[in-house]
Amino acid sequence: MRVTSKMSFDLAQAQMMAARDRAVQAQQQVTTGMRVDHPGDDPAAAGVMVSQGIAIQRLDTIDKTTSSAQGEVQTADGALQSVSTLLAQAQQLAVQLGNDTYSAAERSAGSQEINGISSQIVQLMNTQVAGRYIFGGNSDSSPPFDASGGYSGDAAVRQIEIAPGLLQASSIRADVTMKGVGGGVDVFATLSTLSTALANNDGAGIRSAVTGISQSTDQVASALTATGGILSAFDSAQQIGSVAKDSAQKVLSAQSEADIFQATSNLTLAQQSLQASLAVTAQSFNVTLLNYLK
């Protein structure tokens, strides 16, 4: 091929510009650590960055809300344990004072104790977490139980998303556990009956109240099983969520991040190639016949 002056200059210039371009691109990858900046750099990877990015955000948030809900259920669990202990005390008292060897005065003192137990249980059932009443169903802005054990909450069970698209109950029904809705006993009514019987020195009444206390204890135990189940579900969900997040993060990194060793090596190569190109260009400019004529 016949090589002309303009041709060699044009080629040298084009190659120099290309070498510079490669050097700049390699430099950008090394400094930002990212392989994909504009969607055109790698359309499929850009799409993955969008979907995995949003997925990771979602998993992150779900993790946080699950933790908050977990805190509430743990508190509920603790409160119910205390209720259980108090009911055991009431049970013991009822069994003891059911024995007619006890005097009216002793039974009267027992009545006061039962009243005390009842109001402690009311307090426990009005537990709040972060300003929110956890035993009122969806009515969480005011205390669900009044002083005499009347229930003003609702029958709803709260739910939260513990995994994308998967809902989990995050509360227990205090109306079922404490008020006997759905075929159980009203715990407060039972305690009230026991208290009255004690105050009236009614031995038979005291003894018959024991059954009710026993049933109440069963109801609370059943609620504790439910809270245990919820906490277990939260635990699993968090573990699975953590694995899912790691996996999404891996996919995201693989698609979007520059391999730092590759990028650094590319940069070195590009810089060397640029230097070589500049040197050769300068050399070739010097070699024409003009140098040798005259």
Added chain:
Amino acid sequence: MGADLFSLLVQSGNSLGAQSAAMSVAGNNVANANTPGYSRQIANLAANPAVSALGAGGVGTGVSLVNITQARDQFVERQMPNALAAQSRSQTESDALSALTALNPDLSGGLPTEIGAFYSSLQTWSQNPGDPSLRQNVLGSAQALATSFNQTASAISSARTGLDAAIQGKVTEVNAAANALADLNKQIQISKSAGGESNDLLDARQTAVDNLATLTGATPYTDGAGNISMALPGGTALVVGGSAGQFSAVPDPSNDGLLKLQLNRADGSPPTDWNGSSLGGTMGGLFGARDGALKTAADSVDSLAFDMGTALNTVQQNGFDMDGNAGVAIFQLGATSSGAAAQISVNPAVAANGRLLAAATTTPAASGDNTNALAMIGTQSQALPSGSNPVATIQTIVTAFGTSSAQAQALASHDGAMASNLQTLRDSTSGVSIDEEMVNLTKAQKAYEAIAKVIATASQMMDTLMSIAGT
């Protein structure tokens, strides 16, 4: 003329002229070594016809310059306009698409980030729907989402109007180039009828042809009279011999007021609308980017804004707010998806009062009822009218735009290499090699010296002859 001394002198004088013409040509080539579009000229010398002399056969009568031709490769030159047009089209389109950064997947404040953040705020809210600060959080994210839609739409729109400004500039250039070509056709005809081709005019015309092809993708064809005319893609003539058509750009109300082309034809027929995307070259690239990938992105973002806003409004309106009233729309939208992304905003009444967010599905609404909030979160996985859920839709928008951009880049690279190769081939044939011209110059110079020597010798011989005569 015979083989006598006088003839020898005259012939040598003419031969000197031929050699000095050859030197001039070499000198001109060297001077124009870097002129773009210059085809090197070759001085064609030929021996003059012999005359019979002294009955002993023919004697040559020196050398004369027959003509000055150009070194051109017709095959390469016929391919150049198309190659240049293709390169310009794909490079222009590639540059235009690369310049839009509003759809970068990692962009802070970009749609992917804000869509994710909005749904996250709904998620957090659903766990404690009565909490006023969490409600405020949702409103903040809704505002950020609306702003992100507004900004994305604005960036795409700016890109398109920016291309419009470029189109306006190119229209002026195209018209000037068309006129220049028509002019050159006329001048070459004049020069031909005066006798002989003008090499410089031919070079200038080839450059004008390449230029017009680069701008519009028009293809050249030579007519019987030796004019080079140019036809736009589709066959309509832009330049016919000595007359040129002219483009103008006017706003097109059916395309958001962006420019459309009109062609006043070379043959004088009335002006017609011209589809810019049907052109090649720079113009084709500008229209292709503006009305292709950028328009698709703009329309898709509008649809997403409208569909997402409508879906959330519908769920909100199905529920009840903290005061037990039916929910009011969170987002304000127009009647259709056209321009929705630029218009979408948060309902000021809701923005001012977080209690209006409808978390509950029954009234009177319990403060902890989150069932409607869960339904709002659910819209993240439900298909919008456009076919996919919001997350999949924004992913598709980003990928589709990226694909168009990557394709344009790949084409630009390929077309650039093609044009570059052809340019190298053309330069190889038509370019000036300084070394070669130096040799030619030296050749002509030595020949000139030799002929001068012949003249000197003939002159001496004449002197001898004259001195025989004596006084």
